[in-house]
Amino acid sequence: MAVLVAPKALENLGVRDFHMLIDGAWVSGEGGRTLERVAPSHGITVSRYAQASAADAERAITAARHAFDEGHWPRMTASERSHILLKAASLIETRLEEIAYLDAIEAGKPLSQVRGEIAGAVDIWRYAAALARDLHGESYNTLGDGTLGVVLREAIGVVSIITPWNFPFLIVAQKLPFALAAGCTCVVKPSELTSGSTLLLGEILMEAGVPAGVVNIIVGTGPEVGSVMTTHRDVDMVSFTGSTGVGRLTMANAAQTLKKVSLELGGKNPQIVFPDANLDEFVDAAVFGAYFNAGECCNAGSRLILHRSIADDVVRRIADLSRGVKVGDPLDPLTQVGAIITPQHLEKIEGYVSGAANAGASVAFGGEAIRFGAGQFMAPTILSGVTPEMAVAREEVFGPVLSVLTFETREEAIRIVNDIDYGLSAGVWSRDFDTCLTVGRKVRAGTIWMNTFMDGASELPFGGYKQSGQGRELGRHAVEDYTETKTLNMHIGARTGWWMPR
Numbered sequence: 177m178a179v180l181v182a183p184k185a186l187e188n189l190g191v192r193d194f195h196m197l198i199d200g201a202w203v204s205g206e207g208g209r210t211l212e213r214v215a216p217s218h219g220i221t222v223s224r225y226a227q228a229s230a231a232d233a234e235r236a237i238t239a240a241r242h243a244f245d246e247g248h249w250p251r252m253t254a255s256e257r258s259h260i261l262l263k264a265a266s267l268i269e270t271r272l273e274e275i276a277y278l279d280a281i282e283a284g285k286p287l288s289q290v291r292g293e294i295a296g297a298v299d300i301w302r303y304a305a306a307l308a309r310d311l312h313g314e315s316y317n318t319l320g321d322g323t324l325g326v327v328l329r330e331a332i333g334v335v336s337i338i339t340p341w342n343f344p345f346l347i348v349a350q351k352l353p354f355a356l357a358a359g360c361t362c363v364v365k366p367s368e369l370t371s372g373s374t375l376l377l378g379e380i381l382m383e384a385g386v387p388a389g390v391v392n393i394i395v396g397t398g399p400e401v402g403s404v405m406t407t408h409r410d411v412d413m414v415s416f417t418g419s420t421g422v423g424r425l426t427m428a429n430a431a432q433t434l435k436k437v438s439l440e441l442g443g444k445n446p447q448i449v450f451p452d453a454n455l456d457e458f459v460d461a462a463v464f465g466a467y468f469n470a471g472e473c474c475n476a477g478s479r480l481i482l483h484r485s486i487a488d489d490v491v492r493r494i495a496d497l498s499r500g501v502k503v504g505d506p507l508d509p510l511t512q513v514g515a516i517i518t519p520q521h522l523e524k525i526e527g528y529v530s531g532a533a534n535a536g537a538s539v540a541f542g543g544e545a546i547r548f549g550a551g552q553f554m555a556p557t558i559l560s561g562v563t564p565e566m567a568v569a570r571e572e573v574f575g576p577v578l579s580v581l582t583f584e585t586r587e588e589a590i591r592i593v594n595d596i597d598y599g600l601s602a603g604v605w606s607r608d609f610d611t612c613l614t615v616g617r618k619v620r621a622g623t624i625w626m627n628t629f630m631d632g633a634s635e636l637p638f639g640g641y642k643q644s645g646q647g648r649e650l651g652r653h654a655v656e657d658y659t660e661t662k663t664l665n666m667h668i669g670a671r672t673g674w675w676m677p678r
Contacts, residue, residue: 178556181504181511182548183217194225194371194393196232197378199239200388206231211368211395216284217506218516219550223372228396231394232365233404236392240361241410242302242332243389250331250359261305261353264384269298271380275438278343278372279375281508284515284551285469290345296632297349303634304353307655318345322671326664329360332436333412335658336405338398338426339374340418341367341517342472342574348374350440350638350649351415352391358658360413363405369517371395373602408428413437413658417474419574420481420597420643438657440639442572446479446593447585447629451486453605454627459493461603461629462578463668467501467556468630470513471576472521474644475601478573482545483590484582491560491580495541497555503546511628513576515551522552525575531555532568533577537561540580542589568662569594586611590618599641603629622648 186666191212195202203225209227214220230238244250254488268275276290285293316325323649335355339347341519344366355362380394394401407412407427413436416426420441430437447465449458465477482490506514517523522545529543542555554575562569562579571580582588601623602611609626615625622640625631632638 178501178542178625180546180548181492181549184507185504186218186220189220190220191221192223192372194223194375194395196226196228196377197382197391197393198232198235198236199392201353201590203227203430205396213282213369213372213561215281215515215551216517217247217281219552223278225368225375225395227368228394228401228402232394232402233396234402234408235403236359236363236394237334237408237410239389239392240363243387244331244333244361246388247389249361249387252359254311255375257357257359258308259356260385261301261308264353265298265301265305265343266382267292267380267384268301268377268573271376271580272298275345275373275376278376278515279370280284281501282346282370282372284506284517285372286511286514288509288511289406289469293343293346296467297346300634301431304655305355307354307652308357309511311655311659313661322668324666324668326666328662328664329656329659330662332660333360334410334659335360335362335413335415336411337362337364338402338405338414338416339364339366340496341369342469342474344370345377347417347569348377354649354654355415355658356390356543358654360658361390362392363411364391365396365401365405366393368395368397375576387677399480402426403429406435406543407432409433411435411440416440423645438648438649439641439645440474440649441645442598443474443476443640443644444570444572445475445477445601445603446481447477447603447605447619448481448589448593448619449483449486449490450606450608450611451483451609454607455486455490455493457627459490459497462490462494463497463501463556465603467498467513467576467580470516470554472517473570474575475630476580477603478572478577479569479590480578481582482580482582484584487560487582489579491540491558494578498541501556503553504548513556516554519552521574522554525554525573525577526544527617528568528571528573528575529559529577532559532562532566535566536563537566537568537579541578564592564595572598586615590615594618594620597643599645601630601640
C-alpha cells in the first residue's frame with residue numbers, strides 16, 4: 177500500500193461565489209441558476225458558479241463578434257498586444273498561490289504540483305507575448321516585372337475555447353494567449369467542475385488591459401452551452417481539449433458551418449523499455465508517468481511495453497517504489513497523488529481494474545479505492561500480465577493505473593504500440609540511441625520522449641496522431657493556428673487584355 181495522507185478538516189471554509197464575464201461585465205446567468213463544486217478530496221462545497229444558458233452563450237458570442245468586427249484589439253499593433261499579455265503573465269505570477277489553491281481544492285490536485293503548473297502557464301503567456309511580435313506574412317517579388325505578391329496573416333476571428341477539468345489553468349494557457357496574440361476574440365468555457373481559476377484569469381485579463389468583449393468566460397454544461405459554442409455561425413474556430421468521444425461530437429458540430437477545429441484528445445501512451453535501458457531512471461519515470469495528477473492526464477504513461485527478459489524485475493521495482501508514493505490530501509505539501517475528480521469517475525477506474533483481473537491480468541500492486549471517510553481516492557495500481565486485446569491496454573482509464581505488456585523483438589514492440597486508436601505521446605528507453613531513434617521514428621505519436629518522460633517546454637509543439645486529435649498547441653507556430661492567410665496579388669503597369677482586337 178502507498179503512504180496515506182488523510183485529508184485534514186477545512187476550518188471555517190466559506191463557499192466562493194463566481195459570476196460570468198461577458199462583454200467586460202461580471203454577470204449572473206439567465207434565471208439566476210448556479211452550479212456548485214464539491215471538493216473531491218474533502219466532500220464539501222467550495223465553489224459556486226453562475227450557470228450559463230444557451231442564451232448566455234449567445235450573448236458571449238455576440239460580444240466577442242462585436243469586439244472583433246468593431247473593436248480595437250485586432251487593430252492594435254503586435255507590440256501593444258504583446259505588452260498586455262506580458263502584464264497578464266506578471267499578474268498571474270503575483271496571484272499564483274490563489275490560483276493554485278483553487279485548482280487544488282476544485283480538482284483534487286496536489287498543491288505542490290499545481291504551483292508548478294501555474295509557473296509553467298506564466299512561461300507560456302510570456303512565450304505567446306513574444307510570438308505576437310513575430311507573426312508575419314510573406315512577399316514575392318520574383319513573379320515577373322509586372323506582379324508583386326504579398327501574403328498576409330490575419331486573425332481568424334471569434335474562437336470558442338473549451339477546456340477540461342484535469343488541468344484547469346494550464347490548458348487554457350495553451351490556447352488563450354496564442355489566440356489573443358494573433359488578434360482573435362474569444363469565448364472560453366472551462367469545465368463546470370473546475371471553473372474557479374479560469375474565472376480568476378478573467379479578473380487578471382481585465383486588470384492587464386484586455387478590452388471588454390475580447391475575452392468572455394462562461395460556465396455551463398456541454399449539451400447546453402458547448403453545443404452553442406461549437407455550432408454558432410458567428411464563431412470562426414473551435415479549440416477543444418477533452419475526451420475523444422466529445423471531440424468527435426465537437427468536430428461534427430463545427431462541420432455544420434465548416435469551422436476550423438483544433439482538438440487535443442485522449443491518449444494511451446506507452447513507455448517502451450529495452451534490456452539495456454538505465455532501469456533506475458526508468459523506474460522513477462514509470463511511477464511518475466503513471467501516477468502524476470492521479471493518472472488523470474492525457475499524457476499519462478499508462479502502458480509499459482517491457483522486454484520479457486526484464487519484465488518481472490521491473491514490475492517488482494516499480495511496486496517497491498510505489499509503496500512510498502503519498503496519496504491523499506491535495507493541500508498537504510507532501511501529497512503526490514490527490515483525489516479522483518468525481519465518484520462516478522472513481523467507479524469507472526475500479527471497473528477497468530476489475531475487468532482486467534477478470535480477463536486474466538494480475539494486480540501486482542494496489543487495485544482498490546482508498547476510503548478516508550470523505551472524498552474519493554484510488555490507490556496507485558499496477559496490472560501485470562496484460563495482453564494487447566484487453567480494454568485496459570487499449571482504452572484511456574484516466575486514473576493511476578499502470579498496464580504492463582511484454583515483447584520479444586523491436587518489431588513486436590512497435591506493433592503493440594501502434595495497434596490502438598491513440599497516438600499522443602510515447603517514451604523509448606535504451607542506452608543505444610540508434611534504438612531510440614529507430615523506434616521513435618516508427619511510433620505514430622505526436623511526441624516521443626527518449627530516456628525521459630513527460631518533459632516539455634513552451635517552444636515544443638504538442639498534439640497527437642490518429643484519434644488523439646488534430647492540430648498542435650505550443651511551439652513557434654501556435655499563433656499561426658489562430659490566423660487565416662490572405663493573398664494580395666498586385667499588378668504593376670499596363671495589363672495585357674484577354675480580348676485583343678484582330
